Amino acid sequence: MFKDALFLLTEYKEYFIKGTMNTLLFSFSGTAIGIIIGLCTGIIRTAPESKNKVIFVLQKIVNAIIYCYVELFRGTPMMVQSMVIYWGYAFATGGKTLDLTLSAIMIIAINTGAYMTEIVRGGIISVDKGQFEAASAIGMNHTQTMTKIIIPQVLRNILPSTSNELLNNIKDSSVLNVIGATELFFNGGLIGRKKYMIFQSYLVVCIIYLIITLIVTNILRKFEKILEGNEDFLIVPSQTISQVKNDER
Amino acid sequence: MKDNILEVNGLTKIFGENSVLRGIDFSISKGEIVSVIGSSGSGKSTFLRCINLLANPDGGKIMFHGKNIQDADFDLSKYRSKVTMVFQSFNLFKNLNVLDNCKIPQEVVLGTKPEEAEKIAMEYLSKVGMDAYINARPKQISGGQQQRVAIARALCMNPEVLLFDEPTSALDPETIGDVLDVIQKLAKSGMTMIIVTHEMAFARDVSDRIVFMHDGIIWEEGTPDQIFNHPERPETRDFLSRFTKNRYED
Ligand SMILES: Nc1ncnc2c1ncn2[C@@H]1O[C@H](COP(=O)(O)OP(=O)(O)OP(=O)(O)O)[C@@H](O)[C@H]1O
Ligand SMILES: [Mg+2]
Numbered sequence: 001m002f003k004d005a006l007f008l009l010t011e012y013k014e015y016f017i018k019g020t021m022n023t024l025l026f027s028f029s030g031t032a033i034g035i036i037i038g039l040c041t042g043i044i045r046t047a048p049e050s051k052n053k054v055i056f057v058l059q060k061i062v063n064a065i066i067y068c069y070v071e072l073f074r075g076t077p078m079m080v081q082s083m084v085i086y087w088g089y090a091f092a093t094g095g096k097t098l099d100l101t102l103s104a105i106m107i108i109a110i111n112t113g114a115y116m117t118e119i120v121r122g123g124i125i126s127v128d129k130g131q132f133e134a135a136s137a138i139g140m141n142h143t144q145t146m147t148k149i150i151i152p153q154v155l156r157n158i159l160p161s162t163s164n165e166l167l168n169n170i171k172d173s174s175v176l177n178v179i180g181a182t183e184l185f186f187n188g189g190l191i192g193r194k195k196y197m198i199f200q201s202y203l204v205v206c207i208i209y210l211i212i213t214l215i216v217t218n219i220l221r222k223f224e225k226i227l228e229g230n231e232d233f234l235i236v237p238s239q240t241i242s243q244v245k246n247d248e249r
Numbered sequence: 250m251k252d253n254i255l256e257v258n259g260l261t262k263i264f265g266e267n268s269v270l271r272g273i274d275f276s277i278s279k280g281e282i283v284s285v286i287g288s289s290g291s292g293k294s295t296f297l298r299c300i301n302l303l304a305n306p307d308g309g310k311i312m313f314h315g316k317n318i319q320d321a322d323f324d325l326s327k328y329r330s331k332v333t334m335v336f337q338s339f340n341l342f343k344n345l346n347v348l349d350n351c352k353i354p355q356e357v358v359l360g361t362k363p364e365e366a367e368k369i370a371m372e373y374l375s376k377v378g379m380d381a382y383i384n385a386r387p388k389q390i391s392g393g394q395q396q397r398v399a400i401a402r403a404l405c406m407n408p409e410v411l412l413f414d415e416p417t418s419a420l421d422p423e424t425i426g427d428v429l430d431v432i433q434k435l436a437k438s439g440m441t442m443i444i445v446t447h448e449m450a451f452a453r454d455v456s457d458r459i460v461f462m463h464d465g466i467i468w469e470e471g472t473p474d475q476i477f478n479h480p481e482r483p484e485t486r487d488f489l490s491r492f493t494k495n496r497y498e499d
Contacts, residue, residue: 134340134399137301138406139330139358148353152344233346233385 004200012191019187020208025101026176026183027169030108034169035162037109038116039151041066045117046124048142066117073114079175082107086179104181108169119161123154156227163220167213184208253278253312254409254441255300255332260309262295269295271465272309277410277443282436284452285445286476287462288488293445296462297412300443301334330358330406337415339395341387341402347374348383351402359406366405373401377431393424397431404435411435413444449492453477461485 009016045066050056073081085107090097098106127150135145174185184205192201253276262270269292277283285293298304300311302318302325311318318328341350351370355361361369374380377397387395396416403411416432417425429451435442436455446452452459452473459476461469461484469476469485480486 128340128343130336130338130340131342133303134336134342135354136303137329137334137336138354138403139326139328139333140354141326144357148357149342149344156344229386233382233389235381236383 001200001203004197005204008191008195008197008201009204015187015191016184016204016208019182019184019205020212022101022104022182023170023173023184023209024212026104026108026173026181027166030105030173031112031162031166031169033105033109034112034116034165037113038120041069041113041117042120042124043146043151045121070114070117073111074118077175078107078111078172079178081111082176082179085110100179100181103179104173104176104183107176108173112165112169115165116162119158119165120154123158124150126157127153159220159224159227163217163224166220167216170212170216171209254314256310256312256315257300258310258312260296260299260311261307262292262299262304263307269465270299270306273465273467275460275467277441279409280439280441281458282440282442282444282456283458283460284456285443285460285462286447286449286452286488287468288491291462292465293462294414297334297414297443297445301329301332301412303334326358330354331408332410332412333403333406333408334412334414335396335399335403335416337418339387339392339399339419341395341399343387345386346383347379347385347387347390347398350387350398351405354402355405369405370401373404374398376404376434377401378427391424392420393427396420396424396428400428400431400435408440410441410443413442413446415445415447417446417448447492449477449489461488463488 044059045063047059050059082103086098086103089103131149131153132145135149140148173183176183177186177189180186188201188205189198192198195201255275255277257273257275260270260273260275261268273296275296285296287293295304299306306319313328313332316323318325341347342353345353348367348370351374352363352366355366355369356363371380371383374383377400379394379397379401382390382394382398387398390398400411400416413432417428420428425448429448432442432444432451433455444452444456454473456473458470459473460467461476461480463469463484469480469482475481476485477489480489
């Protein structure tokens, strides 16, 4: 069994490598764009109501659109979304099809964006109200407060959920096989059918997925540690507090 | 005639059915130190928050150097840097270290150059005795230290009036003194301040005027001697006697 798997792996090395690369490309760039979408929509949804009537109405409309977007993409399977978007485009243009790589990244991005909207919104809402008040009380406007104070805290707080999105996307990008995107699962199937070694081929695929997610999980954990920052800080010697214990470093 | 920095006329604030401020008339002149006392729920915090426009007044006028702060063309951002607030819960920016807490607001709000902002930050941080901790994050220092940094952060904006909302109520007894010392030093340097506090002895020492709030209005005001030694209205006497007996009773 392992001999077959090893045979497939060496014989069809390029297919597995290409599939792995595509899976990484789709999931990483899709997640990255999705995070940006989610940041924008999350920030818009939590912005205070404008006093300007025109902007206020605009805000309401945009918020309604974001609401529909989030519910639509969280409430349907990504596999179905892939088909609807890919074939919907073909239908609307009378047979032209989208570039597969582009479609794959776009589908993951839009899907992730919907989840990230809610994650970012929750992250902003859960920042201590005192942070907003202190910033206002000192003269910072909403944009300044968001960029300098709130978003840095939100990014740190939502890191675990964001990591989770990335890991899910690495695995769930396998559904893109339905539109024929040549990611790992698709290529694995291709080889399996060619050689009548379906199980052995998917075994290889399975192990590659596992290796990727293990590596990514570990890197993300290290990253979280770094962001948490040092437990200690350096005391700067000064005239005013020279009696402070220096052995604390 | 005194030159009033701030003038409040008939200020009202309603939360739902609850009339929290019912017509406050108040003014403060340059260098004056006013302590606001009163029982819980009398509207002291709401009053300060209205002055800084963290809460929107429902009626009345607040004038800063003769200009209505609620006018559409009033520069609210600049005003808030001039009349800034120190909170009970410090509210240091959690994502920034001590130095940046004092530095970033200057750059963002006042447009101060980074080197200049750092110099000013260091100056005020050493004034409050926190210059040794510039690399620390807020959660790494004690409440009293955080509050002193918060005061330095406010001072960095070069304010004309400082508003304090119970600056020592969230502190351990040992660190209250450090913070009160800093405020006392500011008082000596001529800073204009409105201080909401339950520290009666401190209020008596530091203030030029005491304001007793009750039921959403200024019930009685006067010099510390007048209010603490010869209060005229029964509610004031009642509050002070309850307070000296047991400050946690009200
Ligand atoms: N955002 C709000 N929404 C509704 N009611 C509020 C709000 N803020 C304050 N209140 C109410 O207004 C009243 C006055 O509150 P305020 O915080 O001004 O009192 P305070 O004098 O500062 O009391 P304390 O000494 O406890 O701080 C209280 O009854 C409070 O419940
Ligand atoms: Mg209060």
